[in-house]
Amino acid sequence: MSAIDDLPPLRAVIAEHGLSARKSLGQNFLLDLNLTAKIARQAGDLRGSDVLEIGPGPGGLTRGLLAEGARRVLAVEKDSRCIAALEEVARAYPGRLEVMNADALEIDVAARLTPPIRIVANLPYNVGTELLTRWLDPGHWPPFWSSLTLMFQREVAERIVAAPGTKAYGRLAVLAQWRSDARIVMDLPPEAFTPAPKVRSAVVHLVRRETPRYPADARQLQRVVAAAFGQRRKMLRASLKSLSPNIEEVLSSVGIAPTERAEQLDLSQFCALARALETPK
Ligand code: SAM
Numbered sequence: 001m002s003a004i005d006d007l008p009p010l011r012a013v014i015a016e017h018g019l020s021a022r023k024s025l026g027q028n029f030l031l032d033l034n035l036t037a038k039i040a041r042q043a044g045d046l047r048g049s050d051v052l053e054i055g056p057g058p059g060g061l062t063r064g065l066l067a068e069g070a071r072r073v074l075a076v077e078k079d080s081r082c083i084a085a086l087e088e089v090a091r092a093y094p095g096r097l098e099v100m101n102a103d104a105l106e107i108d109v110a111a112r113l114t115p116p117i118r119i120v121a122n123l124p125y126n127v128g129t130e131l132l133t134r135w136l137d138p139g140h141w142p143p144f145w146s147s148l149t150l151m152f153q154r155e156v157a158e159r160i161v162a163a164p165g166t167k168a169y170g171r172l173a174v175l176a177q178w179r180s181d182a183r184i185v186m187d188l189p190p191e192a193f194t195p196a197p198k199v200r201s202a203v204v205h206l207v208r209r210e211t212p213r214y215p216a217d218a219r220q221l222q223r224v225v226a227a228a229f230g231q232r233r234k235m236l237r238a239s240l241k242s243l244s245p246n247i248e249e250v251l252s253s254v255g256i257a258p259t260e261r262a263e264q265l266d267l268s269q270f271c272a273l274a275r276a277l278e279t280p281k
Pocket of ligand 1: 028121124
C-alpha cells in the first residue's frame with residue numbers, strides 16, 4: 001500500500017508488469033507518490049475538472065491526479081506494456097479513469113472530455129514540445145483546454161517563460177505568453193526520476209487567457225515571429241524584409257528601430273508590428 005491510495009508501491013507495479021524503462025520512449029518514471037500528488041496539485045483544484053494525461057507510464061502521476069480529486073482522467077499511453085498496470089488503477093477508481101493505448105501525436109481526444117479540461121503530462125521533451133506547439137496553435141483558439149501543467153527539461157521550461165532580452169526568449173515564449181499566463185511552478189533534480197536523466201526538469205503551468213494580452217491577427221503574428229526569430233541575429237530590417245517591401249517604414253510607424261533584433265522586442269511590440277503589417281500599404 002502507498003501513502004496516497006490502497007494500490008501497491010510503484011516499484012512493485014514496475015516489477016510485476018516488467019516495465020523496464022525504454023530510452024526510445026523517453027521513459028524516466030516518477031516513483032514517489034507524494035511527489036506525483038504534489039505535481040498534480042500544481043494543476044489547480046482538480047475536483048470538477050476532466051484531466052487529459054499524456055504518457056502515464058506505470059501510473060504514478062495518474063494516481064496523484066485521481067487522489068487529488070480529478071473528476072475524470074483520460075490517460076493516453078503509447079507503450080502497450082503499461083496498459084495492464086493502468087487498468088488496475090482504473091479498477092481502484094471506478095468510472096474515473098479511462099486508459100487509451102495510442103500515440104498522442106496521432107489522435108485527437110478533445111471530444112471525449114467534458115470542459116473544464118486540464119492537461120497534465122510528464123513526457124519525453126521532444127513529444128512535449130511538439131504537443132505544446134499544437135495546443136498553443138493560435139489558429140485553433142479558444143483551445144479545448146483551460147490549463148496545461150507539463151514537465152519539461154529545465155532549459156525548455158525557461159524558453160516558455162522567457163523575458164525579452166534573454167537568450168531563452170524566442171517563438172515559444174511569444175506564442176505561449178500571448179494567450180496564456182505561463183510560469184514555472186516546480187523544479188526537479190535528475191534523482192527525482194528512475195532512471196535519472198542527465199538534466200534538471202521543471203513543471204510549467206499555463207493558464208489560458210480569455211483575451212489575448214494584446215490584439216493581433218494570429219496568423220500575422222505567427223509570420224512575424226517566425227521571420228524575426230528565424231534569423232534572430234540579424235537586424236529586423238533584414239529578417240523581416242520578406243514581409244513587406246517597405247519594412248523600414250512599417251517598423252518606424254510603430255516606433256521600432258529597424259536596427260533592433262528579434263530578442264529585443266516585447267510582446268506588445270510584436271503585436272503592434274503584426275497589426276501594422278495587416279494594413280495594406
Ligand atoms: N507519467 C509517467 C511518470 O511520470 O512516471 C511516465 C513519464 S515518462 C517521462 C514518459 C511516458 O510517455 C512514458 O510512459 C512513455 O511511454 C510515454 N510516451 C512517449 N511518447 C508518447 C507518445 N507519443 N504518446 C503517448 N505516450 C508517450
